[in-house]
Each structure stands twice: as C-alpha cells, then as structure tokens.
Amino acid sequence: MQWLNNERFSKTVNIPNPLYQSLEGRYFVGQTEHVCFGKGKNAWGGLMNPGKSDVNLFVNAFTITNHSDQPFEAEIWFNPIPPGKPMISRNVTPANTALSPLPKPEVKIAYADDVEGLPRKGVMAFRRIVPPQSTLASDEDGKFIFPPGGSFVLFLVAPDHVIIQAEVAFGWFEKAEMDICR
Secondary structure, eight states, rough: OOGGGGOOOOOOOOOOOOHHHHHHHOEEEEEEOOEEEETEEEEEEEEEEEEEOOOOEEEEEEEEEOSSSSSSEEEEEEOBBBSSSSEEOEEEEEEEESSSOOOOOOEEEEEEEOSSOBBBSSSEEEEEOOTTTTTEEEEEEEEEEEOOOOOEEEEOOTTTTOOEEEEEEEEEEEGGGGGGTO
C-alpha cells in the first residue's frame, strides 16, 4: 500500500464564499426595526454604502418578513434615493463573533416607514410578492455589487386599505475597492 503514503497527498478543502468572508471578518448580518406602512404610504429598508467607505458592498442575502394577513409587493432597487427620513439600524453584527476585536461594517442598514412617494433615480431591478404571515428569502451569493456611494434598497408597497407590519434583513460582505477580484 505504498500509494497510501501521506507524503504523496495534500488535503484540499473547498468552503462556500460566505463562510470564507466570515472567517476573514468581512461578513455582516442585520435587520431593520419593524416598519409600518399602508393606506397610501410605503416603507423601505436598505444597505447604504457611504461615499467615503473605501469598500465595495456585496449583497449576499436578504429577507422580508410580513407579519400581516395581506400580501404586499416589494420592489428591489439599485442605487436609488429613497423617500422619507432614514433611520440607521443598530441591529447589525459581524457573522464571526469569535474575532477580537469584533470588526465593524462600513455599510449601514437604513430604513423608513410611512413614507410618501417613490424612490428617485436608481433602477428598479425586479419585484417580488411577499405572502401574508411569511418570510420571503433570497440568496444572491454576493453577485449584487455596489461601490462607495451605492445602495441596495427593498421598497415595500402596501395595499391602500390595510396597515402592514414587516421588517427586512440582510447578509453582506465588504471588501476594499482595490481587493475586488480576490
């Protein structure tokens, strides 16, 4: 059994990219507070990459939880200026809590509820229907990439006759602009 000699073999392990980013301290998760909307007013939650962050934002996953008995539509926007006065969520953590000190994200989760109007500029890339009493989940594997100053926004449109309560959550990683291909 000479061919079983350990000196002739090397061990190779493949790990998913989100795990790799987490091990490196670059993967973060978080959510908005509950947002309320309806009767002609909308809400939104999004990942905002500050203009001076020096990182690219890679959207890995998002969820939208609908606590109501009515469905609603979610519009997914790239780089918009959303309406209303945004609040910044404190419900954010690095995915790898074994690191010390804990890394801090450059990207912020912002949100607003009971807003009038629609996002300006940007592109509404696609829509989803969020069923009642459920969570819609989407894994994007980091393929949505936003430079400093960019944003990824989930715009929640409610039916006119009902009030909806929901929240949105995100998983993302950040990499230095010059490190984009690694």
